Amino acid sequence: MNRKLQQFLYLANAHGYGSPEVNEERRQNGEHVITFAQDGFEFRDTYYGGEPYSGQEVIFANGRAMWAMQYRGRIMQGEDVEPIYAFLGKVLTGPKLGLPRGVDGTVADGLTYQFEMDGELDEFTAREIISRGKNVVYSAEFLGGLVDLTKES
Numbered sequence: 001m002n003r004k005l006q007q008f009l010y011l012a013n014a015h016g017y018g019s020p021e022v023n024e025e026r027r028q029n030g031e032h033v034i035t036f037a038q039d040g041f042e043f044r045d046t047y048y049g050g051e052p053y054s055g056q057e058v059i060f061a062n063g064r065a066m067w068a069m070q071y072r073g074r075i076m077q078g079e080d081v082e083p084i085y086a087f088l089g090k091v092l093t094g095p096k097l098g099l100p101r102g103v104d105g106t107v108a109d110g111l112t113y114q115f116e117m118d119g120e121l122d123e124f125t126a127r128e129i130i131s132r133g134k135n136v137v138y139s140a141e142f143l144g145g146l147v148d149l150t151k152e153s
Helices: 003-014 081-092
Strands: 021-024 031-038 041-049 053-061 066-074 111-120 124-130 135-146
Touching: 003 031, 003 041, 003 053, 003 066, 066 081, 081 111, 081 124, 081 135
Parallel strands: none
Antiparallel strands: 021 031, 031 041, 041 053, 053 066, 066 135, 111 124, 124 135
């Protein structure tokens, strides 16, 4: 994955879910759309639901999809949703270059974020979990990578 695309994903994450500057549209059908654009790139994160949730992030370069990631996550039954998603928002807005999500090992407010990824941003699967002590309180899975690599002649 080229460096400019990686840097844009980093910026999009910093301005995405959990950011006080997030540009989010909530539609009547339950769809949420987060957008961020800069230097010919556009990031669009479309998700549905709250608990559980499912969605897709896409990065466009000059109007053409280049990268996408699908995801689904949930908080474990009986857990208080608000503090867990507040923690997740903090984690996701503190990204690391080369990762599609937060930084593994982040700890705050008695919660620990873990992120495991197989592959690179070009093509990967990943899983994140949030734990309180030894108890998993949240989990999500991801599948993503570059798209539309074969161009029509």
